[in-house]
Amino acid sequence: MVTRGLINLAQAGEAALIVAAQARDQAAFGELVKRRQGWARALLRRMCSNAAEADDLAQEAFIKAWERLRDLETPAAFPGWFRRIAVTTFLMAKRRQRAVFEEIDDASPIASEDSTPEAAAGAKIDLERALSRLSDAERLCVTLNHGEGLSHSEIVEMTGLPLGTVKSHVLRGTEKLRRMLEAA
Amino acid sequence: MTDFDALLKRSFAEAHEPADDGFSVHVSHVVARNERVARIRNAAQTGAWAVAGAAVLYGVFGLAMSVAPDVVTSLGFGMSRAHEVITGPGANMAQTISAGMTQILLVTGAIAGGLVAYRATQE
Numbered sequence: 441m442v443t444r445g446l447i448n449l450a451q452a453g454e455a456a457l458i459v460a461a462q463a464r465d466q467a468a469f470g471e472l473v474k475r476r477q478g479w480a481r482a483l484l485r486r487m488c489s490n491a492a493e494a495d496d497l498a499q500e501a502f503i504k505a506w507e508r509l510r511d512l513e514t515p516a517a518f519p520g521w522f523r524r525i526a527v528t529t530f531l532m533a534k535r536r537q538r539a540v541f542e543e544i545d546d547a548s549p550i551a552s553e554d555s556t557p558e559a560a561a562g563a564k565i566d567l568e569r570a571l572s573r574l575s576d577a578e579r580l581c582v583t584l585n586h587g588e589g590l591s592h593s594e595i596v597e598m599t600g601l602p603l604g605t606v607k608s609h610v611l612r613g614t615e616k617l618r619r620m621l622e623a624a
Numbered sequence: 625m626t627d628f629d630a631l632l633k634r635s636f637a638e639a640h641e642p643a644d645d646g647f648s649v650h651v652s653h654v655v656a657r658n659e660r661v662a663r664i665r666n667a668a669q670t671g672a673w674a675v676a677g678a679a680v681l682y683g684v685f686g687l688a689m690s691v692a693p694d695v696v697t698s699l700g701f702g703m704s705r706a707h708e709v710i711t712g713p714g715a716n717m718a719q720t721i722s723a724g725m726t727q728i729l730l731v732t733g734a735i736a737g738g739l740v741a742y743r744a745t746q747e
Contacts, residue, residue: 466659470652477648478641485642495647502651503658567639586629587636618628 455515462509469509473502479519480526486583487530489572497533501526523588527580527598534576570617577601578613585610672738679734686727 449457449471457475460468480501484494504525512521571579580599584590590598595606 464659466652466655469655470648473651474645474648477651478643481647482639482641486636486639491642495642499647499651499654503654506655506658567635583636586632589633614629614632617632621628621631 454518458509458512458515458518461506462512469506476522477502480522483523483526483583483588484530485568486571486587487527487576487580489568489579493533497529498526500533501529504529524598527584530580531599570620573620574613574616575609577605578609578616581606581609582613582617586614669738672734672740676734676738679731683727683731686724 449467452460452468452471454472454475457468457472461472477498481495481498484498484501485491488494488497501522505522508525512518571583574582581595581601584595584598585592592603592606592610595601595610596603599606601609
């Protein structure tokens with residue numbers, strides 16, 4: 441069990457880890473990364489639809505978070521604050537790649553091959569495969585809206601996209617997912 | 625909320641989250657390396673500022689020598705004697721200009737170096 445100063449890293453709450461990391465405790469930040477990596481990587485994998493690229497962006501986001509951690513006002517705000525860094529990192533990567541938020545008009549059937557009894561009537565989406573068939577912009581907006589529970593206006597504020605565009609991407613992305621599921 | 629929206633939310637909630645120690649270990653290594661680089665950069669910046677400060681002092685000293693050499697000499701600066709050899713009554717114009725230009729270039733170079741190092745640390 442790793443103990444550093446007064447903090448027992450394995451048993452410390454996230455708030456304590458964040459406060460310690462703000463004081464430049466690298467071990468505390470390492471523990472924070474360990475706890476949050478699943479969520480952060482899953483979020484970026486849904487936005488990227490490329491696991492390797494998503495992991496690179498997640499790493500970049502965590503390093504930015506370390507550098508800017510002193511700007512975080514309260515530990516409770518960490519998830520939203522980090523999500524914003526992750527989304528900004530994703531958007532900047534797309535700009536670097538000069539990616540056009542291309543349209544993919546592929547609504548062929550897609551459903552999980554390993555549906556569980558818990559999923560209603562076997563209806564469980566193979567999420568990552570389904571999301572990979574959306575355009576970048578649709579995937580981003582659908583992930584933030586349905587996955588992260590952000591409102592349209594929160595997505596606007598985070599991405600800088602116009603409100604109408606966000607609404608359109610969420611609607612069209614959701615509709616495409618629905619068609620994929622119904623066709624399955 | 626439609627059934628499909630609920631299904632979508634549940635799919636997001638139940639989706640697989642990657643979890644392997646390799647990722648967090650790698651991030652920790654990168655953070656540690658960046659911190660080491662930042663420390664070295666800070667040391668370089670401090671050194672550059674020290675050089676710039678010394679050069680400015682040297683320039684000020686040269687200026688003071690030309691304005692009030694007696695005062696400076698009386699303060700006991702060791703360099704005043706060497707400076708007097710160059711800029712004193714026995715020195716010609718070329719020696720005086722050379723000494724002055726050397727000081728100006730030294731000061732300018734040191735300040736520019738300090739500014740570059742400062743910019744590098746800010747980035």
